[in-house]
Amino acid sequence: GMSESDFEAFVKNEIGMRLKGGVYLDYAASGLYTDTQIDSYAKDIKENLYGNPHSFSPSAKRSTDTIESLRSQILRFFGTSAEEYEVVFTRSCTDSLRLIADTFPWKNGSQYKYLLENHNSVLGIREVARSHSADAGSITREAVDIWLDDVENKDPSKDDELEVKPLSLFAYPPEENFGGQMFPLEWAAKVVEGKGGLRFWRVLLDAAKYSATHPLNLTQTPAHFVTVSFYKIFGHPTGVGALIIKNDIARELKKCYWGGGSITVAGAGRNDDDDFKVFKDRTCERFEDGTVSFLGIAALKYGFEALDRVGGMRAIENHTKTLTFHLYKIMKKMRHSNGEPLLILYGDQRSEFIRTGKSLDRGPIINFNVLKPDGSMVSHIDVMITAANAGIHLRAGTHCNPGAASVSLGITPGLLAKVAQSPETQGCGMGPAFINCLSTDVDFGHDSSSHGIFCSDPKDDNEAKCENRGTSNSPNMCTDFPNNGDQERPKDHRARIPLGSVRISLGYLSTYEDILTLEKFLRLEYVDKD
DSSP, X not given: OOOHHHHXXXXXXXXXXXXXXXXXXXXTTOOOXXXXXXXXXXXXXXXXXXXXXXXXXXXXXXXXHHHHHHHHHHHHXXXXXXXXXXXXXXXXXXXXXXXXXXXXXXXXXXXXXXXXXXXXXXXXXXHHHXXXXXXXXXXXXXXXXXXXXXXXXXXXXXXXXXXXXXXXXXXXXXXXXXXXXXXXXXXXXXXHHTOGGGGGEEXXXXXXXXXXXXXXXXXXXXXXXXXXXXXXXXXXXXXXXXXXXXXXXXXXXXXXXXXXXXXXXXXXXSSGGGOOEEEOSSHHHHHOOSOOOHHHHHHHHHXXXXXXXXXXHHHHHHHHHHHHHHHHHHHHHOBOTTSOBSEEEOSOTTOHHHHXXXXXXXXXXXXXXXXXXXXXXXXXHHHHHXXXXXXXXXXXXXXXXXXXXXXXXXXXXXXXXXXXXXXXXXXXXXXXXEEEEEGGGOOOOSSSOOOOOEEEOTTOOSOOBOOOOOOTTSOSOOTTOOOOTTSOOOTTOEEEEESOEEEEEOOTTOOHHHHHXXXXXXXXXXXXXX
């Protein structure tokens, strides 16, 4: 319930000293911690002794009590309780995903289906699935509802192998981290309901991005597995994540490696009689190998308090939604003196949020590239470096999301393979900035996002230009390219497409002043001075 001026003052007081006049617009990469959050944590660990929890000493008991208290608080944060879910502490969201990959009961006949717009850490599960003879592949948003209905409508009573059918896994993010596109939580709820053939499917939500700015209630829209990293939500601590597992399917996971506190007793393997282990009964203890980060877990309490100080997740969702729509309107209107757009904004222009700001089909991310007055594109890498020199924290690259990036930028599988083989490829937004190819090699896409494809006549040795920037009413195709599937594109035209973009991501500590500073930077650095 803070006023705008009070909130601006609150943010300046809590993080201003560390920003030193800069602007932080990289919340999808990491949240920010507040002074009060760190001061409270420091006071706690200075005044109280925490020890390894696997004992009954006073310091061990304090750690154990704190860990159990935080498990309960995490479940409340996600709208559920220990009756339905168990919290397994991990090192990160990626570590949680790897744990699922390693313990899911893959078999010949299992399937791993993941949404195209997933983070690399979700894509990596496919290698483990395939190593166990499971089929693995991506699915587009448009195909998910049809696929779910098809699986659900299969009559299990007609399946002679009903009882031995292997389990399969569907994974997707409620919000993807490239452009902030959001996906229905109802997909997960439908899989959990388990009608028809869906009884043999489990669903995994990668909630690392979503949980930082949106409330997630697992009672209203359940999932079998949810993965999070807490530094994404409130900045500190790093190195603590969680895998939240639905209790009724936890026993399906099969451990191979075991260590530390995950067992009650084990033999040393001196002979066959001595070669055994007995896992602990609780799901969390069975999957937490070794000592959990008990000091890091103790810090979570103060992160949740930081969120409460600004009104909780619903207030954060409304705040970031309002800021994002305001910023989007500013960026969409930015023009050079000749009337040409300054920016290519990626994302489906048919989005209700983009059009009206009244829907929640997009999260607080704006992904873009910068154009020169003649339509040629500024390297996203150069924009990132220039912004850094101006004290603006943002990110450039494909943002560990090759599916979403490829669709937005027009990168075909063949082009991506070419990039992977190039000795210039460094990854993480460091280069190369563009790739040259034939126009026939470019995927112009099916949504209304603008790809920023540079096209030129083969006789023209000058800078290729983006002749069509795409709108909700126009195709993402270069000038003179026929918009007719029956006609061929000119085979001798060149295309030069970006291999990355610039990402602005807002968080609960973002302010209107941040937006105005970004606008001033873009105008000062990139709008032509006519």
